[in-house]
Amino acid sequence: MIVELAPAKLNLALHVRARRADGYHELETLFAFVADGDQVTLAPAERESFVVTGPFASSLAQSDDNLVTRAARLFAETVAPVGPLAITLDKRLPVASGIGGGSADAAATLRALARMSGVAHDDPRLVAAAERLGSDVPACLLGLTARGGGRGERLDPVAGLAGTPVLLVNPLVAVSTAAVFARWDGIDRGPLPAGNAAQVAAAGRNDLTVPAKLVAPVIGEVIDVLDGLGGARLVRMSGSGATCFALFDTTADRAAGRARLSAAYPGWWCLETALT
Numbered sequence: 001m002i003v004e005l006a007p008a009k010l011n012l013a014l015h016v017r018a019r020r021a022d023g024y025h026e027l028e029t030l031f032a033f034v035a036d037g038d039q040v041t042l043a044p045a046e047r048e049s050f051v052v053t054g055p056f057a058s059s060l061a062q063s064d065d066n067l068v069t070r071a072a073r074l075f076a077e078t079v080a081p082v083g084p085l086a087i088t089l090d091k092r093l094p095v096a097s098g099i100g101g102g103s104a105d106a107a108a109t110l111r112a113l114a115r116m117s118g119v120a121h122d123d124p125r126l127v128a129a130a131e132r133l134g135s136d137v138p139a140c141l142l143g144l145t146a147r148g149g150g151r152g153e154r155l156d157p158v159a160g161l162a163g164t165p166v167l168l169v170n171p172l173v174a175v176s177t178a179a180v181f182a183r184w185d186g187i188d189r190g191p192l193p194a195g196n197a198a199q200v201a202a203a204g205r206n207d208l209t210v211p212a213k214l215v216a217p218v219i220g221e222v223i224d225v226l227d228g229l230g231g232a233r234l235v236r237m238s239g240s241g242a243t244c245f246a247l248f249d250t251t252a253d254r255a256a257g258r259a260r261l262s263a264a265y266p267g268w269w270c271l272e273t274a275l276t
């Protein structure tokens with residue numbers, strides 16, 4: 001049996017540069033990962049099965065369309081043959097929330113199957129499968145703090161902020177990525193700054209914040225509340241939202257912030273974690 005963590009992805013900065021002819025947008029982003037996420041468990045079995053457990057299981061249809069089963073099928077077709085598998089996805093991250101839960105699950109499935117089959121983690125067939133599964137899947141497969149270009153497939157690791165205490169907050173409003181990109185105003189506000197992760201994050205932006213607030217105005221409230229907690233070094237939305245993050249200097253500041261936030265907004269999802 002193989003157990004693989006699917007860590008949540010953060011976009012510490014996300015600059016939208018241009019609308020492309022293929023319907024996607026050209027991005028420059030700083031990907032980072034935290035110590036917590038979903039969990040994928042795989043075991044060889046007599047018959048195939050797929051079960052979703054965990055606090056957000058009910059947000060996902062128990063269907064074959066899941067990114068986990070799609071990743072397993074693509075691995076068998078393009079990387080190495082695998083026999084029938086019993087797969088469990090423990091869904092701990094909110095769905096459609098800008099922290100790439102589905103992409104992380106797909107990447108974790110590829111990593112687990114590669115381990116099971118003796119395939120190297122940087123095998124070009126594995127990377128190609130990741131690209132076919134979604135824009136964020138190559139970054140999630142790599143799992144390191146990295147600058148991302150194109151749709152996120154051009155990756156360049158940078159020195160990270162490992163150990164930085166993080167609070168993730170989601171108002172439990174699912175946000176459609178397509179709806180957010182459709183509301184981007186088409187203005188290129190400039191490239192991702194140079195430097196290490198701390199410098200890029202500090203000088204960077206998330207250009208999807210304004211369009212995401214048009215889709216889900218509560219995101220503005222989440223950012224204001226996190227700013228108002230005090231003690232946060234950086235507050236920003238991740239991806240296309242609605243999850244926002246706050247980076248703290250100490251775990252004590254993070255714990256104090258979480259306590260205040262959970263008392264005032266008990267209906268919001270909140271996770272105390274750290275950058276890896």
Ligand SMILES: C[C@@](CO)(OP(=O)(O)O)[C@H](O)COP(=O)(O)OP(=O)(O)OC[C@H]1O[C@@H](n2ccc(N)nc2=O)[C@H](O)[C@@H]1O
Pocket residue numbers: 011014023024025026027029097098099100103134135136151152177178179181238239240241
């Ligand atoms: C915004 C990011 C940043 O990491 O993260 P999330 O918010 O999903 O976590 C990603 O680029 C999300 O990429 P991806 O995983 O491809 O998003 P999808 O949900 O498949 O895209 C849905 C739709 O959003 C639009 N889209 C997406 C990505 C992109 N670079 N340009 C786009 O215009 C397209 O219309 C696409 O059909």
Ligand SMILES: Nc1ncnc2c1ncn2[C@@H]1O[C@H](COP(=O)(O)OP(=O)(O)O)[C@@H](O)[C@H]1O
Pocket residue numbers: 060065066067068089094095096097098099100101102103105106177239240241
């Ligand atoms: N394992 C999965 N986890 C989350 N979403 C999934 C999964 N498989 C398929 N999906 C679909 O992918 C969409 C995007 O989900 P998700 O990756 O959580 O978004 P985001 O990248 O914005 O955090 C969801 O609307 C859901 O229907």
